Amino acid sequence: MIHAGSISNTDRVEPHLLRTFVTVAALGSFSAAARQLGYTQSAVSQHIAALEGDLGVALLHRRPVEPTAAGQRLLDHAGPILRRMEAARADIRRAAGEPPGKVVLGGCPLALAGRAARALAEARRSLPGLEVSVRTAARDAVVGGVALGEIDLGLVDGIVAPSDPLRLHDADFLATAPVAEEPVALALPGEHPLATRSSVRLRDLADANWLDAPGIAAPLGELRAAAGTDDLRSALRYEGGDTRTLLSLVAEGHGLLLLPASALAGVQGVRAVPVSAPRLVHRTELVHGRTLGAAVSALAAALTR
Amino acid sequence: MIHAGSISNTDRVEPHLLRTFVTVAALGSFSAAARQLGYTQSAVSQHIAALEGDLGVALLHRRPVEPTAAGQRLLDHAGPILRRMEAARADIRRAAGEPPGKVVLGGCPLALAGRAARALAEARRSLPGLEVSVRTAARDAVVGGVALGEIDLGLVDGIVAPSDPLRLHDADFLATAPVAEEPVALALPGEHPLATRSSVRLRDLADANWLDAPGIAAPLGELRAAAGTDDLRSALRYEGGDTRTLLSLVAEGHGLLLLPASALAGVQGVRAVPVSAPRLVHRTELVHGRTLGAAVSALAAALTR
DNA sequence: TTATCTTACGAGAACCGTAATGATG
DNA sequence: CATCATTACGGTTCTCGTAAGATAA
Numbered sequence: 001m002i003h004a005g006s007i008s009n010t011d012r013v014e015p016h017l018l019r020t021f022v023t024v025a026a027l028g029s030f031s032a033a034a035r036q037l038g039y040t041q042s043a044v045s046q047h048i049a050a051l052e053g054d055l056g057v058a059l060l061h062r063r064p065v066e067p068t069a070a071g072q073r074l075l076d077h078a079g080p081i082l083r084r085m086e087a088a089r090a091d092i093r094r095a096a097g098e099p100p101g102k103v104v105l106g107g108c109p110l111a112l113a114g115r116a117a118r119a120l121a122e123a124r125r126s127l128p129g130l131e132v133s134v135r136t137a138a139r140d141a142v143v144g145g146v147a148l149g150e151i152d153l154g155l156v157d158g159i160v161a162p163s164d165p166l167r168l169h170d171a172d173f174l175a176t177a178p179v180a181e182e183p184v185a186l187a188l189p190g191e192h193p194l195a196t197r198s199s200v201r202l203r204d205l206a207d208a209n210w211l212d213a214p215g216i217a218a219p220l221g222e223l224r225a226a227a228g229t230d231d232l233r234s235a236l237r238y239e240g241g242d243t244r245t246l247l248s249l250v251a252e253g254h255g256l257l258l259l260p261a262s263a264l265a266g267v268q269g270v271r272a273v274p275v276s277a278p279r280l281v282h283r284t285e286l287v288h289g290r291t292l293g294a295a296v297s298a299l300a301a302a303l304t305r
Numbered sequence: 306m307i308h309a310g311s312i313s314n315t316d317r318v319e320p321h322l323l324r325t326f327v328t329v330a331a332l333g334s335f336s337a338a339a340r341q342l343g344y345t346q347s348a349v350s351q352h353i354a355a356l357e358g359d360l361g362v363a364l365l366h367r368r369p370v371e372p373t374a375a376g377q378r379l380l381d382h383a384g385p386i387l388r389r390m391e392a393a394r395a396d397i398r399r400a401a402g403e404p405p406g407k408v409v410l411g412g413c414p415l416a417l418a419g420r421a422a423r424a425l426a427e428a429r430r431s432l433p434g435l436e437v438s439v440r441t442a443a444r445d446a447v448v449g450g451v452a453l454g455e456i457d458l459g460l461v462d463g464i465v466a467p468s469d470p471l472r473l474h475d476a477d478f479l480a481t482a483p484v485a486e487e488p489v490a491l492a493l494p495g496e497h498p499l500a501t502r503s504s505v506r507l508r509d510l511a512d513a514n515w516l517d518a519p520g521i522a523a524p525l526g527e528l529r530a531a532a533g534t535d536d537l538r539s540a541l542r543y544e545g546g547d548t549r550t551l552l553s554l555v556a557e558g559h560g561l562l563l564l565p566a567s568a569l570a571g572v573q574g575v576r577a578v579p580v581s582a583p584r585l586v587h588r589t590e591l592v593h594g595r596t597l598g599a600a601v602s603a604l605a606a607a608l609t610r
Numbered sequence: 611t612t613a614t615c616t617t618a619c620g621a622g623a624a625c626c627g628t629a630a631t632g633a634t635g
Numbered sequence: 636c637a638t639c640a641t642t643a644c645g646g647t648t649c650t651c652g653t654a655a656g657a658t659a660a
Contacts, residue, residue: 013390014319030640043626045641050625055394057401062640063634070400073596076478077393081386085318088382089360095375096362164469169477173381291378335615348651350616355650367615368659616657624649631642 012054015085018078020047021059025075028065080170083147087173090149091289099293102131106142107155109216109243110263111284115180116155116303123302130295136241138215143171146287152296153303154287159184159218159226159258162281171287177304179284185272187250187257187264195271202227202275211255213238213246223258227278317359320390323383325352326364330380333370385475388452392478395454396594404598407436411447412460414521414548415568416589420485421460421608428607435600441546443520448476451592457601458608459592464489464523464531464563467586476592482609484589490577492555492562492569500576507532507580516560518543518551528563532583 023033024044034044051074052059059071067075107116112134124130137145139158145151147170158166162181168174186205188195212220212234220232236254238246243263250257251269260282264272286303288296328338329349339349356379357364364376372380412421417439429435442450444463450456452475463471467486473479491510493500517525517539525537541559543551548568555562556574565587569577591608593601 013394031638040627041640042628042642046626049641055397055401057397065640069596070397073396073400074393076595077389077396080477081389081393084382084386084389088379088386089318091378091382092360092362092375095378096360161469164466172385172474172477290381291374336613345652346615347617347653351651354616370615611660613660614658616655618655619653621652622650625647627644627646629643631640633640634638635636 013051015082017047017051018074018082020044021051021071022075022078022082024048024060024065025067025071030065083144083170084173087147090147091173091291094149094289095291099295101129101295102133103152103296103299104133104135104150105153105155105299106135106137106145106151108139108142108157109136109241110260110282111155111157111179112136113243114262116284119303119305120299123299126302127295127298130299132299138241140169143168143174143287146174146289147171149289152288152292153300155179155284155303156287157260157282157284159223159280160283161226162279164283166283166285168287173290174287175290177286177300179286179304181281181283183261183274184258184280184282185261185264185274187247187259188271188273189251189253190269190271192253192271194273197273199274199276201277202229202280203277205256206231207233209233209235209255211236211238211246211249211257213257215239215241216243216246217257217259226280318356320387322352322356323379323387325349326356326376327380327383327387329353329365329370330372330376335370388449388475389478392452395452396478396596399454399594400596404600406434406600407438408457408600408604409438409440409450409455410458410460410604411440411442411450411456413444413447413462414441414546415565415587416460416462416484417441418548419567421589424608424610425604428604431607432600432603435604437604443546445474448473448479448592451479451594452476454594457593457597458605460484460589460608461592462565462587462589464528464585465588466531467584469588471588471590473592478595479592480595482591482605484591484609486586486588488566488579489563489585489587490566490569490579492552492564493576493578494556494558495574495576497558497576499578502578504579504581506582507534507585508582510561511536512538514538514540514560516541516543516551516554516562518562520544520546521548521551522562522564531585 020033020037023037024030027033027036030044031041034041037044048060057070058068059074060066061068105120120132124132139156142151142154142156146154156166156168160166165176186200194200206229210220210232220234224230224232234255236249238249246257247267247270258275261272264270286300288300292300325338325342328342329335332338332341335349336346339346353365362375363373364379365372410425425437429437444461447456447459447461451459461471461473465471470481491505499505511534515525515537525539529535529537539560541554543554552572552575563580566577569575591605593605597605
């Protein structure tokens with residue numbers, strides 16, 4: 001339990017000041033921030049002055065407007081703080097409002113296709129009245145959507161060591177449940193020299209060219225962490241969310257990719273080679289708020305079954 | 306990058322209102338909270354009314370004063386939000402103020418004794434001017450101290466699967482570095498029936514009596530998570546921070562304990578039996594803010610070497 | 611009653627817009 | 636000199652304390 005006295009005086013760093021600061025830093029301009037936020041330039045100036053006065057440090061250089069070192073540290077905190085305040089609001093709405101009949105299911109492309117789509121079909125058969133929307137998005141967007149209550153159930157995925165949980169940012173306060181783990185495979189164009197191998201080790205691919213597709217596959221940085229390898233270079237970055245397009249980039253030899261084996265089964269022009277070491281799996285988890293309506297928990301149960 | 310427009314109107318949930326709410330909930334009384342915070346009862350009442358009005362939900366039952374469901378959700382968020390606001394302040398101080406000559410090293414007892422104490426000795430020999438304070442505390446207190454800038458370097462430990470990072474709460478924004486991993490052993494009184502075994506498996510100990518010593522050893526909940534076992538019962542809880550006392554409780558047969566093997570070497574009346582499965586290690590990590598002064602980084606380097 | 615929360619009201623502070631001033635390229 | 640940030644000023648709103656009212660034990 002938190003002793004009530006443990007929280008001392010944090011006042012004067014009020015959220016609207018943080019919001020203004022974030023906006024000014026993002027736009028690099030007081031006047032542009034004022035326009036965007038519906039304030040006067042003067043008000044924005046006063047906001048920043050209030051923050052700087054309270055903290056006793058300059059947060060922004062002027063002309064050009066750029067964060068100082070201290071300002072950068074505040075920026076690192078301000079986003080998460082503001083997001084969490086909105087998450088609190090969303091959570092309260094969930095706890096207070098009656099649960100909606102309509103359920104929004106969000107997920108990363110690889111998490112949502114296949115297995116989950118099948119489970120969703122079953123669930124809808126057994127819950128005939130259930131109205132569902134489905135949307136795909138990148139992982140952070142899914143987690144953010146769940147945090148803000150825009151998504152009731154999120155399916156997120158990633159590549160980790162077996163039975164390791166996914167490491168989600170800003171999601172301490174959300175509940176997660178494992179859904180599936182499956183082997184990963186290296187995706188190669190059919191005519192690639194390695195395409196005939198029965199298995200490969202990631203360490204042997206240090207100087208290969210990787211495709212970076214953070215909207216669909218595990219971002220390279222995460223892959224480095226999971227693999228323990230430090231250098232995975234990427235020559236081409238795919239920023240969209242369509243798996244078929246991404247696979248055709250692989251087929252045309254734009255780079256290698258690590259994907260769940262099932263996503264590669266029967267894809268034209270792409271060869272899947274099992275990865276023997278390090279031992280990695282493609283893991284899918286369900287993420288949701290801690291207060292679930294009846295319809296949502298029924299669907300959650302179906303998806304984790 | 307965050308689009309500046311992505312942060313909408315979170316106003317009216319101001320930190321001082323949250324602080325009042327947390328205090329009222331903790332004390333179960335408006336008037337007690339008012340006394341503690343230096344407000345009038347009236348002001349406290351108005352604070353709560355403002356929050357409830359803004360959120361459109363009752364947050365507290367009155368007589369007796371207890372959080373509603375919605376209030377409980379807000380409580381879950383309020384603490385982390387307020388702590389992070391203080392962490393932001395501390396971080397800014399660190400970035401702005403000139404680095405102090407004095408370094409505060411905090412750590413959990415098991416993380417700090419032995420290896421780290423030795424490394425600290427070496428570091429102080431090679432940095433003669435360095436003034437250091439050392440303090441031990443439970444893990445959350447160490448992490449919190451680092452977050453608030455009261456501790457420059459924290460050494461925390463825990464029991465996890467090999468090469469897994471420790472899972473620290475509310476510490477996304479702190480930097481961590483692995484320091485050491487060593488085998489864990491089961492601590493038993495000398496005359497315990499298992500004391501002669503050459504190794505044990507945790508699953509065989511499901512109905513043993515464990516000592517819960519969250520200030521020193523891994524809390525039972527964490528152990529359950531790491532071991533995958535669901536039921537580890539505890540009959541006695543040690544709430545202090547003195548390792549010798551804890552070990553004497555083990556020697557007197559008050560319960561079993563999982564500790565790093567080195568902590569058990571040569572302890573009177575305590576037998577250490579290696580744990581064969583699941584594969585677990587005692588891991589030590591260094592945790593610190595992202596802006597380090599020269600003295601602090603020198604010490605950090607010595608401790609992670 | 612008595613302890614406790616709520617409401618009414620008013621003085622002072624805070625906030626933000628208008629407008630004038632200052633700085634920079 | 637044009638653009639942009641800061642400062643001065645004042646009306647409006649907000650905040651919190653005093654004090655009176657309401658309510659449950």
